[in-house]
Amino acid sequence: MDFGWTEEQQMWRKTVRDFAQKKIAPRVREIDSTSHIPEDIIRGMAEIGLWAPTVSEEYGGQGMNVTLATIAAEELGRADISLAIPVMYLVEASWGFIFDRYASPALKQEILPKVTAGRAFLGIATTEPGGGSDIEGATRARGEKQADGSWLLNGEKLYISGIKESLRMGGIHMTLVRTDPRAGHRGFTFFAVPLKDNPHVTTTLIENWGRTGISTGGFTMENLPLADHYRIGEEGRGFYYAMEGFTFARALIGATCVGAAEAALEMGVEYIKQRKTFGKPLAAYQGINFPAAEHFTDIEAARLLTYKAAWMADEMYERGAFKHKDVALYGAMAKLRAPIMAFETFNEVANWLGAMGYSKEYPIEMGIRGVRSYSIGAEGGMNIMRMIIARELIGGEYTNPRQ
Numbered sequence: 001m002d003f004g005w006t007e008e009q010q011m012w013r014k015t016v017r018d019f020a021q022k023k024i025a026p027r028v029r030e031i032d033s034t035s036h037i038p039e040d041i042i043r044g045m046a047e048i049g050l051w052a053p054t055v056s057e058e059y060g061g062q063g064m065n066v067t068l069a070t071i072a073a074e075e076l077g078r079a080d081i082s083l084a085i086p087v088m089y090l091v092e093a094s095w096g097f098i099f100d101r102y103a104s105p106a107l108k109q110e111i112l113p114k115v116t117a118g119r120a121f122l123g124i125a126t127t128e129p130g131g132g133s134d135i136e137g138a139t140r141a142r143g144e145k146q147a148d149g150s151w152l153l154n155g156e157k158l159y160i161s162g163i164k165e166s167l168r169m170g171g172i173h174m175t176l177v178r179t180d181p182r183a184g185h186r187g188f189t190f191f192a193v194p195l196k197d198n199p200h201v202t203t204t205l206i207e208n209w210g211r212t213g214i215s216t217g218g219f220t221m222e223n224l225p226l227a228d229h230y231r232i233g234e235e236g237r238g239f240y241y242a243m244e245g246f247t248f249a250r251a252l253i254g255a256t257c258v259g260a261a262e263a264a265l266e267m268g269v270e271y272i273k274q275r276k277t278f279g280k281p282l283a284a285y286q287g288i289n290f291p292a293a294e295h296f297t298d299i300e301a302a303r304l305l306t307y308k309a310a311w312m313a314d315e316m317y318e319r320g321a322f323k324h325k326d327v328a329l330y331g332a333m334a335k336l337r338a339p340i341m342a343f344e345t346f347n348e349v350a351n352w353l354g355a356m357g358y359s360k361e362y363p364i365e366m367g368i369r370g371v372r373s374y375s376i377g378a379e380g381g382m383n384i385m386r387m388i389i390a391r392e393l394i395g396g397e398y399t400n401p402r403q
């Protein structure tokens with residue numbers, strides 16, 4: 001048992017914190033109100049290796065492990081309480097990792113160097129209008145193999161992050177389609193689908209009420225021809241790759257919530273030390289400082305769950321010490337606890353601030369809006385986390401929703 005940080009981890013945290021506090025934190029309101037992450041921030045992130053750092057060095061990444069990627073997510077959450085940049089980062093880091101792990105060397109060579117340089121977007125598209133939780137039941141998008149080995153894709157993806165960014169920067173969305181309708185969850189395959197300048201793709205945008213710096217939308221594929229070169233990994237393994245990516249992304253979500261909640265709590269603590277009512281600072285009242293103690297503890301509990309999930313993932317990848325289902329359990333636990341913890345912390349701090357807490361003078365409202373994207377849906381809703389946890393605790397024979 002070792003709860004300490006290595007020198008490398010401490011140095012990486014410092015690098016990301018210095019960058020994020022200097023270059024991102026002062027611009028969060030601008031990002032939220034313009035619904036746009038400025039190019040110079042993206043370039044700056046890429047320069048210090050923060051754009052898909054998990055991709056191997058051969059393709060311009062840093063070959064970073066899950067724990068280091070999680071540290072960066074925490075620091076980005078601390079700097080951007082709206083959570084737009086953390087979302088952008090976590091999509092690139094977790095799904096870039098899956099792409100690097102499974103795509104062919106030729107496809108990686110074509111896509112990844114541009115992604116790691118911050119010049120292309122790599123997104124994930126599993127959700128459809130018919131639903132996101134039940135991929136096996138709801139996926140209608142199809143990929144049909146042609147006589148020459150190429151593919152024809154048809155179908156619609158919706159509530160997908162990074163549509164506008166992909167149209168602007170280029171890149172691909174890792175798109176999950178059914179390639180063998182008779183094979184259940186073993187009948188899915190991922191393809192790299194470029195959205196920009198693609199005559200077979202029509203895109204739409206959705207207006208969100210939180211973490212507005214990164215766009216959400218959808219796209220329809222109509223008789224989209226794709227060479228087999230654009231298949232990601234093995235035919236029929238797409239569902240498994242999706243589950244693996246979700247687990248990674250959930251650890252990163254846990255970390256962004258921890259970072260953002262801690263930043264909000266620190267801000268709140270500064271305020272309650274200054275603000276006086278009835279002749280004393282707010283901080284002197286147990287009605288204020290007891291909840292502060294509770295939130296401080298909740299943040300630490302979420303942090304421990306999050307880093308346990310990250311550590312287990314590294315142990316799985318580096319030493320084969322765990323199976324994916326073990327890591328998925330902790331990823332789900334982190335995702336179940338951290339967004340609610342962050343929401344409750346933001347809400348409490350907003351109370352301490354009084355009327356100012358309801359104004360845009362303080363960034364708390366951006367956090368409240370942003371973090372709800374994590375508990376409502378992104379990378380799986382809360383009941384899906386409960387389903388994963390209950391399955392491990394009680395057994396799939398009792399908890400499978402299809403039975």
Ligand SMILES: Cc1cc2nc3c(=O)[nH]c(=O)nc-3n(C[C@H](O)[C@H](O)[C@H](O)COP(=O)(O)OP(=O)(O)OC[C@H]3O[C@@H](n4cnc5c(N)ncnc54)[C@H](O)[C@@H]3O)c2cc1C
Nearest residue numbers: 124125126127131132133159160161373377378379381383
């Ligand atoms: C801001 C944002 C960005 C997103 N970005 C992406 C993206 O980049 N790529 C992508 O593929 N998807 C993305 N999503 C979609 C996300 O993955 C889905 O929202 C999520 O999987 C839930 O799917 P759904 O919204 O269709 O809800 P549904 O699947 O319709 O579920 C509705 C509600 O019912 C609950 N529920 C479902 N089944 C059960 C059950 N058996 N028992 C109890 N409760 C249940 C769910 O937890 C949810 O609360 C994004 C979502 C948001 C909000």
